[in-house]
Amino acid sequence: MNDEPVMVFRDVVKVYPLPAGDVTALAGVSFQVDRGEFISVMGPSGSGKSTLLNLMGCLGTPTSGDIWISGVRTRDMTDTELTSLRRDRIGFIFQYFNLFPLLNIIENVTFPMMLKTGKGVDPERGKEVLRAVQLDDSLFTHTPTELSGGQQQRVAVARALINNPDILLCDEPTGNLDSKTGAGIMDLMTDLNHKGTTIIMVTHDPNIAAYSKRTIRITDGRIAL
Amino acid sequence: MIFWEIAKRNLRIHLLRSFLAMLGIVIGVVAISTMGILGNSMVLSVSDSLRTVGDSVIVTPHAGGSARGFGEGTGSTTFTISEQEFQQIKRVSAPNLAIPVLRTSERMKLGVGSEDLVAMVYGLNPDDVPSMLILQEGDYNRGNSGCLVGATFAKDNNVKVGSRISMGKDGEKGTLRVTGIIEERGMAFDVSTDSAVVATQDWFEATYDRNDYDQVVVKVKNLDEIADVKVAIEKQVNRRETVVDVMDTRKVMESIFEAFGQITTFVSAIGGISMIVAGVSILNIMMMSVTERIKEIGIMRSIGAQRREAISMFLYEAAILGVVGSIIGGLLSLLGGYAISSLMLQTTRYLFEPSTLVHIVYGMAFGIFVCLICGIYPAWRAVNLNPIDALRHE
Numbered sequence: 001m002n003d004e005p006v007m008v009f010r011d012v013v014k015v016y017p018l019p020a021g022d023v024t025a026l027a028g029v030s031f032q033v034d035r036g037e038f039i040s041v042m043g044p045s046g047s048g049k050s051t052l053l054n055l056m057g058c059l060g061t062p063t064s065g066d067i068w069i070s071g072v073r074t075r076d077m078t079d080t081e082l083t084s085l086r087r088d089r090i091g092f093i094f095q096y097f098n099l100f101p102l103l104n105i106i107e108n109v110t111f112p113m114m115l116k117t118g119k120g121v122d123p124e125r126g127k128e129v130l131r132a133v134q135l136d137d138s139l140f141t142h143t144p145t146e147l148s149g150g151q152q153q154r155v156a157v158a159r160a161l162i163n164n165p166d167i168l169l170c171d172e173p174t175g176n177l178d179s180k181t182g183a184g185i186m187d188l189m190t191d192l193n194h195k196g197t198t199i200i201m202v203t204h205d206p207n208i209a210a211y212s213k214r215t216i217r218i219t220d221g222r223i224a225l
Numbered sequence: 226m227i228f229w230e231i232a233k234r235n236l237r238i239h240l241l242r243s244f245l246a247m248l249g250i251v252i253g254v255v256a257i258s259t260m261g262i263l264g265n266s267m268v269l270s271v272s273d274s275l276r277t278v279g280d281s282v283i284v285t286p287h288a289g290g291s292a293r294g295f296g297e298g299t300g301s302t303t304f305t306i307s308e309q310e311f312q313q314i315k316r317v318s319a320p321n322l323a324i325p326v327l328r329t330s331e332r333m334k335l336g337v338g339s340e341d342l343v344a345m346v347y348g349l350n351p352d353d354v355p356s357m358l359i360l361q362e363g364d365y366n367r368g369n370s371g372c373l374v375g376a377t378f379a380k381d382n383n384v385k386v387g388s389r390i391s392m393g394k395d396g397e398k399g400t401l402r403v404t405g406i407i408e409e410r411g412m413a414f415d416v417s418t419d420s421a422v423v424a425t426q427d428w429f430e431a432t433y434d435r436n437d438y439d440q441v442v443v444k445v446k447n448l449d450e451i452a453d454v455k456v457a458i459e460k461q462v463n464r465r466e467t468v469v470d471v472m473d474t475r476k477v478m479e480s481i482f483e484a485f486g487q488i489t490t491f492v493s494a495i496g497g498i499s500m501i502v503a504g505v506s507i508l509n510i511m512m513m514s515v516t517e518r519i520k521e522i523g524i525m526r527s528i529g530a531q532r533r534e535a536i537s538m539f540l541y542e543a544a545i546l547g548v549v550g551s552i553i554g555g556l557l558s559l560l561g562g563y564a565i566s567s568l569m570l571q572t573t574r575y576l577f578e579p580s581t582l583v584h585i586v587y588g589m590a591f592g593i594f595v596c597l598i599c600g601i602y603p604a605w606r607a608v609n610l611n612p613i614d615a616l617r618h619e
Contacts, residue, residue, distance in 0.1 A: 059527055080532075094524075098616075100525075111528070116529070
């Protein structure tokens with residue numbers, strides 16, 4: 001395992017040009033995430049949290065400054081290259097689970113893998129990851145709508161893990177769950193982190209942030225020290 | 226591939242919507258194909274009637290010229306081609322065969338007690354006949370007491386090989402024995418033998434005291450030379466004044482087919498309008514499919530689906546609608562073409578000709594093409610959304 005940081009932000013600025021005037025969402029953000037960390041990003045709404053998350057997930061490019069993901073600078077990448085980077089290096093977990101209703105659980109979980117290999121479903125790998133997130137075997141061929149919220153989020157975690165990403169990027173992973181189920185998901189996250197997975201989690205809930213080892217607070221587009 | 230699977234499932238859960246879109250394509254394909262089938266069957270049917278005449282140059286006396294014809298009675302305005310002119314025609318059109326044709330209409334009687342009837346009588350050199358006329362029964366006639374009759378003439382008058390025909394009023398021009406029956410030729414520019422009697426040139430010349438011809442038919446072996454032969458004859462025979470009219474039958478047929486082709490194109494274009502309407506409904510359905518799945522596209526893009534992969538999902542949907550709709554449409558066109566052929570042409574034998582069936586292929590290809598074109602724009606719009614905006618879409 002190399003010791004290279006999985007993510008580096010250096011003087012990252014993001015400006016949204018709007019007709020009423022430019023809006024600076026991030027005004028020079030620098031930080032580094034090392035392998036194996038469990039970080040939470042906190043901040044009030046409008047603080048630039050979502051912008052930061054999008055940039056971390058390579059869903060957008062900064063106005064200035066540089067971002068490295070596993071040592072790769074993303075500034076001059078094409079859309080195709082950024083898409084491949086998301087597929088291979090980053091696992092996304094959303095607040096609303098965002099599973100595909102037309103696909104069953106196994107197909108949902110192996111979807112990023114199919115994108116990567118260009119081949120069909122690999123049920124064995126899918127089952128392996130689903131068992132790692134403690135989902136019951138009997139649910140594997142169901143569709144997402146037949147599962148509870150907590151179960152769906154476990155499937156989403158499994159989907160995020162399928163390509164062995166360098167970073168697990170979570171956007172309010174428990175925001176749509178009751179506190180007990182949410183705690184179950186957070187226990188799963190903690191467990192994954194103990195096994196070596198790097199996790200970055202955006203949340204506004206201090207109880208959830210408490211699971212992480214380090215918290216980055218962001219206010220008015222800057223990191224608050 | 227998973228995108229193919231998603232496309233299939235999406236069509237299946239919106240079954241009614243998919244069915245209606247497909248119905249549009251089916252109607253479009255049927256409209257285009259049956260119009261094409263009908264048009265082509267008509268062309269084939271006409272060309273069948275004209276099929277034996279496409280290789281000829283027909284030389285007839287110039288109708289606007291001064292009256293000639295020496296051996297005729299006074300005041301006669303019969304136009305003919307003289308022996309000298311025939312020899313000129315024969316020389317310039319060699320090595321193609323120049324056939325002199327004599328013809329008149331004559332009263333005749335079949336057997337004792339039957340009514341007199343009037344029919345066309347041709348005088349042709351027995352050597353030329355086999356290259357012009359095909360027999361369905363009997364043998365070519367070589368002697369001056371024999372004749373051939375057309376298929377319609379034989380059928381209408383119950384004439385068989387061996388029957389005898391008394392020529393002229395009360396048989397004053399002698400009796401001819403039927404040696405063969407000529408296969409039906411349909412409408413022709415050279416000789417129309419279906420309802421006629423074909424005797425020998427010698428008999429004709431002796432009976433009617435003729436030494437000139439009514440028409441000369443030049444059979445051109447190489448069809449590419451047909452225009453050259455026509456020009457050569459005109460140059461030679463009409464050197465000083467216009468004495469003959471020269472008709473290139475292939476030209477005539479070409480203009481007939483061209484006219485039919487235009488009619489076919491026109492009716493197919495009307496069918497094309499229904500295909501465009503179908504295309505618009507496909508476009509509408511694909512737009513709907515894209516709009517309600519913007520968020521899904523955003524998720525796919527954010528977890529690593531490339532633009533072209535997301536596009537492929539929508540193109541697969543359009544392609545399934547197009548291909549299935551076109552296949553159903555193609556099958557229905559075959560049935561429709563069968564029905565319309567038997568109703569309008571009283572025959573379906575032109576339906577299974579490759580040149581007719583290809584219209585079904587055209588219709589199907591156009592159906593698939595329209596579907597794909599109408600699927601591309603919505604798909605393109607979908608995948609060019611910013612993944613962040615697409616994710617936020619509710």
